[in-house]
Amino acid sequence: MNNTAEPFIQIRNLHKSYGDLKVLRGINLDIPLGEMVSVIGPSGSGKSTLLRVLMTLERPERGGVRVGGEALYDVNAEGGTVLPPPDRFRALRNRIGMVFQHFNLFPHMSVLRNVTEAPVHVLGVPREKAKAEGLRYLDEVGLADKADAYPAQLSGGQKQRVAIARALAMHPEIMLFDEITSALDPELVGGILDLLARLGKKREMTMLIVTHHMRFAEQSSDRVLFFDDGVILEDGKPGDIFTQPEHERTRNFLRSVLEI
Amino acid sequence: MDGETLWDWGYALEVLPQLLQAMRITLMATVCGMGLALVGGLFLAILRRSRIPALSRAGFWIIEFIRGTPLLIQLYFYFYVLPDFGIRFSPFATGLFGLGLHYSAYMAEVYRAGIDSVPKGQWEAAVALNFSRRRTFFTLILPQAVPPVIPAAGNYLVAMFKDTPLLSAITVAELLYTAKDDIGSQTFRYIEPMTLVGVLFLAVSLISARGIRGLERKMELKT
Numbered sequence: 001m002n003n004t005a006e007p008f009i010q011i012r013n014l015h016k017s018y019g020d021l022k023v024l025r026g027i028n029l030d031i032p033l034g035e036m037v038s039v040i041g042p043s044g045s046g047k048s049t050l051l052r053v054l055m056t057l058e059r060p061e062r063g064g065v066r067v068g069g070e071a072l073y074d075v076n077a078e079g080g081t082v083l084p085p086p087d088r089f090r091a092l093r094n095r096i097g098m099v100f101q102h103f104n105l106f107p108h109m110s111v112l113r114n115v116t117e118a119p120v121h122v123l124g125v126p127r128e129k130a131k132a133e134g135l136r137y138l139d140e141v142g143l144a145d146k147a148d149a150y151p152a153q154l155s156g157g158q159k160q161r162v163a164i165a166r167a168l169a170m171h172p173e174i175m176l177f178d179e180i181t182s183a184l185d186p187e188l189v190g191g192i193l194d195l196l197a198r199l200g201k202k203r204e205m206t207m208l209i210v211t212h213h214m215r216f217a218e219q220s221s222d223r224v225l226f227f228d229d230g231v232i233l234e235d236g237k238p239g240d241i242f243t244q245p246e247h248e249r250t251r252n253f254l255r256s257v258l259e260i
Numbered sequence: 261m262d263g264e265t266l267w268d269w270g271y272a273l274e275v276l277p278q279l280l281q282a283m284r285i286t287l288m289a290t291v292c293g294m295g296l297a298l299v300g301g302l303f304l305a306i307l308r309r310s311r312i313p314a315l316s317r318a319g320f321w322i323i324e325f326i327r328g329t330p331l332l333i334q335l336y337f338y339f340y341v342l343p344d345f346g347i348r349f350s351p352f353a354t355g356l357f358g359l360g361l362h363y364s365a366y367m368a369e370v371y372r373a374g375i376d377s378v379p380k381g382q383w384e385a386a387v388a389l390n391f392s393r394r395r396t397f398f399t400l401i402l403p404q405a406v407p408p409v410i411p412a413a414g415n416y417l418v419a420m421f422k423d424t425p426l427l428s429a430i431t432v433a434e435l436l437y438t439a440k441d442d443i444g445s446q447t448f449r450y451i452e453p454m455t456l457v458g459v460l461f462l463a464v465s466l467i468s469a470r471g472i473r474g475l476e477r478k479m480e481l482k483t
Contacts (some may be wrong), residue, residue: 055384055387055388056387057384057387057388090390093387093390094390096388097388097389098388100381100384100385100388102379102381103381104379104381104382104384104385105385106382106385106400106404107404108403108404117399118389118390118391121391121395121399122389122390122391122392166389167388167389170389170390
């Protein structure tokens with residue numbers, strides 16, 4: 001944190017493969033604090049994997065990641081990834097939150113309990129305070145009246161709102177959104193995207209959003225990354241990428257998704 | 261006594277109270293044995309999942325060893341061999357331990373199936389929210405793993421109940437022992453006590469099967 005010259009998130013030469021399949025092939029990326037970044041690209045291009053590596057759900061083989069001046073993944077002399085000691089790993093993970101495509105709510109807990117469980121047991125917030133705060137987050141996502149409901153009683157859109165409130169309740173500095181509208185009925189997508197845009201405008205978190213909604217990426221984000229075959233092929237302002245992409249691959253991708 | 265009668269109601273009614281008394285031992289062995297198996301099974305399931313290879317391997321072999329050898333031999337071993345090493349308990353305590361440990365191995369597999377049925381996304385959400393491994397397992401995963409395997413656990417409960425007559429081999433005065441050694445060998449009439457033992461087992465099995473189905477349905481409604 002003391003090094004002001006260092007970007008908030010710094011990713012260097014990140015590699016990840018599953019067996020023979022190379023999913024990330026050298027990702028280099030700097031993200032300043034508070035930026036809202038949309039990540040687009042064909043499926044299998046590594047977008048979700050990057051988020052999963054940042055959330056520590058997957059371990060990279062090579063390359064490093066620094067968050068707020070601290071190493072999430074260190075690098076040895078050969079460039080291989082080194083994990084930090086477990087306590088530091090866990091401390092850093094507290095600063096990162098994630099929302100998933102399939103919500104992953106805890107089905108045996110009420111909506112409010114879903115939101116308060118981690119603040120109470122991970123951060124040590126007193127239960128009453130966590131409840132008050134949880135209700136505030138539920139209100140923010142428009143679900144204050146569903147606090148006592150169970151996930152099975154909610155629509156997909158409502159589930160995703162709860163998942164967002166649950167992640168927000170941990171006060172993450174970085175929030176990762178992994179195709180969070182892909183499992184929703186079409187008529188529910190707009191509301192979730194509006195909520196995302198609203199969160200982005202508050203500039204309280206650095207946001208990485210993997211999305212298939214080009215209009216959202218274009219209109220709501222500060223920056224767009226185009227992933228192709230495990231590398232970031234294009235990186236720039238939404239206006240530039242959508243109107244005058246540098247690469248033929250980007251043009252083809254945009255043409256194919258915008259035509260549908 | 262009329263030796264020509266196949267079934268003597270008077271005699272049957274006479275021995276029934278003694279059998280019901282023995283039934284209490286049988287039920288106690290089942291309930292306590294199942295309690296042990298629920299705890300022991302969870303312990304073995306956790307051991308099996310350990311990230312330390314030696315522990316996980318130990319869990320695997322304990323489960324395989326217990327499941328691969330007959331309960332009767334295990335009981336004989338605990339009752340007749342362990343005292344040679346200075347380990348000696350009452351027949352009932354030895355029986356409980358034997359039943360509990362034997363069914364722990366089966367329950368470990370039941371837990372494993374339940375744990376495997378919890379979607380991967382639940383573990384991932386737990387990582388994203390930075391829950392400790394212990395809390396993830398006990399408060400997030402286990403409560404979801406148990407309801408789907410209640411029928412399987414219930415089947416083992418009934419199976420264990422029906423295995424309790426094996427305890428007669430180590431002189432626990434449960435139903436079979438009472439019918440055979442306390443009653444039958446005194447009077448040399450086996451048909452009434454043995455039939456009653458069978459009927460009692462059947463009755464309790466049917467009742468518990470119903471109870472398990474009810475519990476199952478209640479669990480389904482909750483989710």
